[in-house]
Amino acid sequence: MVTLEGTGTVTAVPDTVSLTLSISEIGATTREAQTLVNEKVAKILTILKTAKVKERNIRTAAINFTPEYSWNEGIQTLQGQRANQTIVFLIEDMAGQPEQVSLLLDDLTSVDGIRIQNMHFDIKDKTKLYSDSRALAFMKAHSKASEYAALSGLELGRVLSISEITQPSYGAPTNNRMLLEAAGAGDGTPTSLPTGEIEVTSRITVIFQLK
Numbered sequence: 001m002v003t004l005e006g007t008g009t010v011t012a013v014p015d016t017v018s019l020t021l022s023i024s025e026i027g028a029t030t031r032e033a034q035t036l037v038n039e040k041v042a043k044i045l046t047i048l049k050t051a052k053v054k055e056r057n058i059r060t061a062a063i064n065f066t067p068e069y070s071w072n073e074g075i076q077t078l079q080g081q082r083a084n085q086t087i088v089f090l091i092e093d094m095a096g097q098p099e100q101v102s103l104l105l106d107d108l109t110s111v112d113g114i115r116i117q118n119m120h121f122d123i124k125d126k127t128k129l130y131s132d133s134r135a136l137a138f139m140k141a142h143s144k145a146s147e148y149a150a151l152s153g154l155e156l157g158r159v160l161s162i163s164e165i166t167q168p169s170y171g172a173p174t175n176n177r178m179l180l181e182a183a184g185a186g187d188g189t190p191t192s193l194p195t196g197e198i199e200v201t202s203r204i205t206v207i208f209q210l211k
Contacts, residue, residue, distance in 0.1 A: 001160060003207045004144045008136025010129050011197040015119035017091050017101055020061065021108070022115040024084040032064050033083035034151070041085060043111050048089060051104045057090040063069075094123060123198050133202035141206040147187055157209030164204045 023040045027033035048058060068079045081129070094100055108114065123129065142156075149156040 001209050002145055002147070002148050004141045005203065005205050006137040006139070006141030006144070007201065007203045008133040008138075008140065009199055009201040010132045010136065011199050012123055012129055014195050014198050015092070015094055016121055016124045017094060017195075018120045019089060019090075019091075020117040020119075020120070021087045022084065023087070024082060024114070024115070026080045026082045028080050028205040030081040030083065033081045035072075037083045037085050040111055040114060040211055041087065044087065044108065044114070045102070047107045047111070048180050051091075051100070051107070053091055053104075054087055057092065059088055060085060061088045062086040076178040082145050084100050101209065121198065122194050123200075126200055127186070130202060133200050134204065137164075137202045137204045138162075138206065141204060144210075145206070152210065154210040157211045160207040160209055162204055162206050164202060167181070 021044065023037050023044070025033050025036035025040070027036055045058070049055075062082050062084075066082050066084075069076050070079050071077075091101060091104070105116070107114070118191045146156050
């Protein structure tokens, strides 16, 4: 018998993107700070609704309140209370229309003081991609096994076992600085947003009989 490994990698254009927004405001009181945050959240939700982002794909990931201090010559002075809310949303079915995300980013930059913390492109259903990568991995393992059989003066027999380790696939996240530069930091410059491709990799180990 002979044991061979095969690795198959396939790529595809992402069809979903998730974004994380952070809204932070300071006020004299916690209630005042939260009121200011609520006003910006309302604007953001209106923008997302206009962009046809599904309500079920919008959620608050975190909300917190902290006192804000300043230091002057070693003396700590309370400046107010800070409220911070983090919103995560997902855009589905964006394949073939990447301008949808670009236009949404342009609209979001109209809300002053928000931070786009990260962006993550992905593929919603990787079923066929994994199937294709497995097939490619097996073909490579079979091809190598056939070569070894020929070199040994033997014939390749049946498959005795197959084991698989599927490699995790990652979309390329974009950090806050890159997003601000892409969006022109609100200066009216149209957003350029290349999406790249997502890789899906399967690695298998196959044991073939030699006869």
